[in-house]
Amino acid sequence: MKKLSIVALVCLFTTAAKAQSATDSVKQVVNQLFTAMKTADAQLLQQCFADSAVLQTIATNKEGKTIVRNESVAAFAASISKAPVGALDERIEFDMVKTDAALAIVWTPYQFYLNGNFSHCGVNSFQLVRFNGQWKIQYLIDTRRRTGCR
Secondary structure (H helix, E strand, O other): OHHHHHHHHHHHHHHHHHHHHHHHHHHHHHHHHHHHHHOOOHHHHHHOEEEEEEEEEEEEOOOOOEEEEEEOHHHHHHHHHOOOOOOEEEEEOOOEEEEEOOEEEEEEEEEEEEOOEEEEEEEEEEEEEEEOOEEEEEEEEEEOEOOOOO
């Protein structure tokens, strides 16, 4: 009976560790993205994304209508690489991380600082896919505003 209890505990801890490691590994990729931005490291940034990744921003045009802007990972990485190291500081909170098999979703409210000055805030919505045991950002869409920040 004692051996059965030990086996049950080992199984319980192993299951809990696997669930935790999936969440941690998803967060690690998201954090790596923002580290790459802060260090102006285009190569590190590109490693965060799947080959067919989609990047979008929800914005308002001159007429006040909501639009969605698309950007390629390559263009995003190129713009990040031109910034001085430390100039781009996106401070996020992990509000939600959920995983199921090879799919993860992440919701991160943020505040963005440019050269130490507040620029804007919003929310990032990520969808990640686990390819060959590695999480990659497949889809990223965000909002941007200057008021109503947390």
